[in-house]
Amino acid sequence: MREKAIDVAIIGSGPAGMAAAISAKQAGAEDVLLIDREIEEGGILNQCIHNGFGTQIFRKDLTGPEYVHFFAEKVMASNVKVWNDTMVLELTPEREIYAISPERGMVKIKARSVVLAMGCRERPRGAINIPGDRPSGVYTAGTVQRLINIEGYMPGERFVILGSGDIGMIMARRVTLEGGRVERVVEILPYLSGLRRNYSQCIVDYNIPLQLSHTVVRINGRKHLESVTIAKVDEKRKPIAGTEETIPADTLILSVGLIPENELSKQAGVLIDPLTGGPYVDESMQTNIPGIFAAGNVVHVYDLVDWVSKAGELAGRSAGKYAVKHKEESRRKIRLLPGKNVHHIVPQFFDPLSLEEGEQKIQFRVTKPFETTVKVSMIGNNNKKVKERILRYARPSEMIEINIPQSIIGSLSRVKTLSIDVEEVKNA
Amino acid sequence: MSLAYYKEENKDMQKNEYDVIIIGAGVEGCMIARELSRYKLRILLIEKNDDVATGTTKANTGIVHAGYNAAVGSNKASMNVRGNALFDTIASELNVPFERIGDYVVALTDEDIPKIEALLDKGKKNGVPGIEILSKEEMLRREPNLNPNLKLALYAPTGGMVDPIGLSIAAAENAIDNGVEIKLLTEVKNLLKKGKRIVGVETNRGNFYGKWIINSAGLYSDVIMKWAGIESDFKITPRKGEYFIFDPSYKPIHSILFPTPTPTTKGILVTITTYGNIGIGPNDEETEDKEDKSTTYPGLKEVMDGGKRLVPSLNMKYIIKEFAGLRARGNAGLMHDRYSSMIPRDFIMEVPDDVVEGFVNLAGIESPGLAASPGIAEWVVNALKEHGLKMEKKKDFNPIRTPIPSFASLSREEQARLIEKDPRFGRIVCRCENVTEGEIVRAIHAPLPALSYDALKRRLHIGMGRCQGGFDTPRTIEILSRELGIPPVKVTKNGDDSFFLKRETKSVEAKK
Numbered sequence: 001m002r003e004k005a006i007d008v009a010i011i012g013s014g015p016a017g018m019a020a021a022i023s024a025k026q027a028g029a030e031d032v033l034l035i036d037r038e039i040e041e042g043g044i045l046n047q048c049i050h051n052g053f054g055t056q057i058f059r060k061d062l063t064g065p066e067y068v069h070f071f072a073e074k075v076m077a078s079n080v081k082v083w084n085d086t087m088v089l090e091l092t093p094e095r096e097i098y099a100i101s102p103e104r105g106m107v108k109i110k111a112r113s114v115v116l117a118m119g120c121r122e123r124p125r126g127a128i129n130i131p132g133d134r135p136s137g138v139y140t141a142g143t144v145q146r147l148i149n150i151e152g153y154m155p156g157e158r159f160v161i162l163g164s165g166d167i168g169m170i171m172a173r174r175v176t177l178e179g180g181r182v183e184r185v186v187e188i189l190p191y192l193s194g195l196r197r198n199y200s201q202c203i204v205d206y207n208i209p210l211q212l213s214h215t216v217v218r219i220n221g222r223k224h225l226e227s228v229t230i231a232k233v234d235e236k237r238k239p240i241a242g243t244e245e246t247i248p249a250d251t252l253i254l255s256v257g258l259i260p261e262n263e264l265s266k267q268a269g270v271l272i273d274p275l276t277g278g279p280y281v282d283e284s285m286q287t288n289i290p291g292i293f294a295a296g297n298v299v300h301v302y303d304l305v306d307w308v309s310k311a312g313e314l315a316g317r318s319a320g321k322y323a324v325k326h327k328e329e330s331r332r333k334i335r336l337l338p339g340k341n342v343h344h345i346v347p348q349f350f351d352p353l354s355l356e357e358g359e360q361k362i363q364f365r366v367t368k369p370f371e372t373t374v375k376v377s378m379i380g381n382n383n384k385k386v387k388e389r390i391l392r393y394a395r396p397s398e399m400i401e402i403n404i405p406q407s408i409i410g411s412l413s414r415v416k417t418l419s420i421d422v423e424e425v426k427n428a
Numbered sequence: 429m430s431l432a433y434y435k436e437e438n439k440d441m442q443k444n445e446y447d448v449i450i451i452g453a454g455v456e457g458c459m460i461a462r463e464l465s466r467y468k469l470r471i472l473l474i475e476k477n478d479d480v481a482t483g484t485t486k487a488n489t490g491i492v493h494a495g496y497n498a499a500v501g502s503n504k505a506s507m508n509v510r511g512n513a514l515f516d517t518i519a520s521e522l523n524v525p526f527e528r529i530g531d532y533v534v535a536l537t538d539e540d541i542p543k544i545e546a547l548l549d550k551g552k553k554n555g556v557p558g559i560e561i562l563s564k565e566e567m568l569r570r571e572p573n574l575n576p577n578l579k580l581a582l583y584a585p586t587g588g589m590v591d592p593i594g595l596s597i598a599a600a601e602n603a604i605d606n607g608v609e610i611k612l613l614t615e616v617k618n619l620l621k622k623g624k625r626i627v628g629v630e631t632n633r634g635n636f637y638g639k640w641i642i643n644s645a646g647l648y649s650d651v652i653m654k655w656a657g658i659e660s661d662f663k664i665t666p667r668k669g670e671y672f673i674f675d676p677s678y679k680p681i682h683s684i685l686f687p688t689p690t691p692t693t694k695g696i697l698v699t700i701t702t703y704g705n706i707g708i709g710p711n712d713e714e715t716e717d718k719e720d721k722s723t724t725y726p727g728l729k730e731v732m733d734g735g736k737r738l739v740p741s742l743n744m745k746y747i748i749k750e751f752a753g754l755r756a757r758g759n760a761g762l763m764h765d766r767y768s769s770m771i772p773r774d775f776i777m778e779v780p781d782d783v784v785e786g787f788v789n790l791a792g793i794e795s796p797g798l799a800a801s802p803g804i805a806e807w808v809v810n811a812l813k814e815h816g817l818k819m820e821k822k823k824d825f826n827p828i829r830t831p832i833p834s835f836a837s838l839s840r841e842e843q844a845r846l847i848e849k850d851p852r853f854g855r856i857v858c859r860c861e862n863v864t865e866g867e868i869v870r871a872i873h874a875p876l877p878a879l880s881y882d883a884l885k886r887r888l889h890i891g892m893g894r895c896q897g898g899f900d901t902p903r904t905i906e907i908l909s910r911e912l913g914i915p916p917v918k919v920t921k922n923g924d925d926s927f928f929l930k931r932e933t934k935s936v937e938a939k940k
């Protein structure tokens with residue numbers, strides 16, 4: 001398994017992650033790695049081809065992909081490493097990340113600080129317990145958005161949408177533009193759950209019928225969705241018998257809420273606030289685990305992407321500073337000492353963490369000539385031998401260079417000095 | 429192999445002759461096929477759906493019952509106890525997770541106590557090993573979240589959990605490895621007869637001829653019996669059972685917990701599935717429709733209330749899924765005809781050669797059919813032997829089935845090696861269950877191919893986590909389309925017209 005040490009690892013390259021990467025760099029972190037499971041940066045914004053993004057920060061009205069493009073260019077210009085098509089399987093409290101990709105295989109990443117920027121996911125049908133059949137044609141709004149905007153396919157022609165959240169309303173307009181017909185948008189609450197502007201731009205402008213205080217009470221269709229039964233609900237949101245109406249439809253879109261995606265956070269021991277569904281954070285966006293920060297919809301669900309970027313910026317800056325400080329503190333130099341028959345060594349000091357970048361070379365001269373086989377040993381102050389090499393001869397007139405391989409990094413954890421001895425091999 | 433399902437069926441008559449034809453690839457059909465594949469026989473397993481285990485097997489709770497419930501002397505009792513005993517070997521050969529976590533029947537009222545004592549007595553007579561009564565204190569020590577008002581409990585250590593779908597798939601795969609042919613999407617329309625003898629089956633894919641026809645058609649076993657010419661009022665009345673499944677992170681209990689049974693059902697139980705989710709259900713509603721697997725508000729409420737009776741603290745917030753399944757409830761022993769002398773609602777297991785030859789009849793196989801399935805398969809082999817089918821053991825029978833490596837359950841080192849060998853294991857398609865593209869591709873091209881989204885779900889548990897397929901669905905449609913060589917609009921959830929996509933978007937159309 002490959003290992004890699006870095007300053008700041010950012011999990012998720014949506015708006016929070018991209019902003020965090022840029023500001024971590026600005027805060028002085030050298031090695032910043034942005035990890036995302038998709039093949040390009042941007043997260044869910046890539047499928048949000050509608051406008052309305054960036055009005056707060058840029059005073060511009062951008063589409064999702066345009067917003068991504070703006071940040072992605074900055075990410076590139078800041079020399080942030082980006083690993084796409086890469087999935088994080090595990091995060092430990094020690095900030096070790098196990099990530100996989102077809103290209104690099106499994107890599108164990110040791111990060112000085114981590115920013116959690118995994119965003120949120122949609123509540124599925126099961127979470128709201130709609131009775132009835134289990135046919136195809138029932139999707140969450142985000143799934144339909146991906147099918148239409150990324151994959152280029154319409155899942156059906158006649159739609160019912162449950163939930164008046166922003167994605168639900170935006171999808172009502174989107175499927176209408178694609179030639180689909182929205183039979184009804186139903187909302188269980190007595191008021192709209194999304195933004196006013198989406199109501200006027202997506203529902204009113206397209207003459208889409210919306211019913212408040214209504215919900216879906218039954219899904220009908222053995223193999224494919226055939227119809228949806230809706231009913232009026234009382235103040236306790238319970239369906240009122242006798243108010244049922246069955247609407248023929250081939251697609252039901254669920255827009256019934258978003259949940260911060262914190263499975264990795266929980267693995268690492270990050271404590272979650274039951275009220276937000278996201279981690280408890282301090283003013284720097286640090287979680288209860290030192291060095292693990294969080295930003296964006298993973299902390300709580302925002303309505304505007306601008307705020308997500310701002311949160312990412314703060315978390316990235318904090319994570320960058322943390323990494324720099326941690327790096328200075330942890331920079332431990334091992335003294336290289338000339339041992340038996342060795343005159344001097346260069347370099348005299350050696351940072352064991354440099355091995356994470358690759359093998360290191362050291363040079364030395366012996367005190368006297370050896371014309372027979374000699375053994376070069378590197379021995380730690382704990383009396384453990386970390387490397388041995390055989391040479392056919394050794395002469396003071398010829399400088400000797402040997403390498404310190406990456407593989408010994410583990411055995412150097414508590415070593416303060418390393419001495420190099422050169423001895424004749426008897427009976428060779 | 430998988431592509432063949434989308435092409436014209438081979439009409440070659442000679443190829444259509446078999447020694448044994450099994451109708452229905454539920455857990456019974458698959459286990460029978462696997463058991464018969466030990467012998468030098470041409471065997472065909474026919475299934476009307478696009479995968480095995482899609483009928484009554486699909487919505488089974490997964491409990492390998494110990495055997496104290498069935499009436500003394502019944503087929504249910506003997507097959508259950510025998511089948512249960514065979515499970516360790518079968519599960520290990522087929523590489524299917526199976527654990528004897530033990531099952532408990534809890535008495536919640538004083539009236540329940542004599543019923544528990546009666547179960548103990550029945551269990552002893554049926555030969556259930558290690559069965560005993562536990563005190564309230566001991567029961568609460570083992571399961572502290574149980575209703576504290578409980579009186580006592582029956583404990584059966586041999587009760588276990590298995591994934592009924594996984595078991596059926598594994599048995600079918602092993603049977604195929606040992607030479608059994610399986611035809612999916614093939615529906616039997618009638619039986620072919622020559623005088624008193626059944627000589628084959630008529631299907632939507634042509635006729636198939638066999639020396640012996642085995643009826644393991646589950647919910648439709650009564651229809652097959654009629655076609656066979658058995659005069660009887662026997663009838664399968666589907667009994668619907670609804671279930672809830674909870675998020676695997678929520679674990680208030682660790683074993684199989686039944687309430688005290690009623691005369692017709694074992695009641696709404698609370699259990700932990702093989703995959704670590706808590707499940708509650710089933711209720712018991714009669715329905716006339718053999719395809720009605722819908723859930724209802726009253727049904728789900730009944731399940732919820734039933735679950736809370738046993739475990740009052742059950743938190744419904746953690747529910748991730750609800751579904752319903754149908755039991756194949758028969759009425760054997762309840763009418764005045766050839767089955768009138770049977771124990772009420774017992775399994776019908778017979779070679780009815782007084783009326784029809786070449787026919788093995790298995791009907792009314794409801795609970796404990798899963799636990800009984802290895803016993804029933806063994807019974808079928810013996811019945812065929814006794815009735816003169818020449819059965820010679822194969823020397824090269826391979827009892828071991830090697831599953832597709834489950835990426836999520838491997839160690840980090842093993843995962844790293846797997847990706848090195850096949851980089852497609854380095855791409856996660858289902859992020860909740862960590863299912864990789866490598867597993868999906870292998871399942872699509874397996875000897876028993878996964879042809880639809882639900883078929884992948886049954887094999888790999890894709891889409892069964894927190895997001896319930898929200899993330900993986902578009903990606904999985906793409907892989908199914910690519911690997912099956914069909915356009916994305918032809919990819920289905922579970923066969924027939926359960927398509928995901930209707931048409932390309934206007935912008936895509938415009939580009940063409």
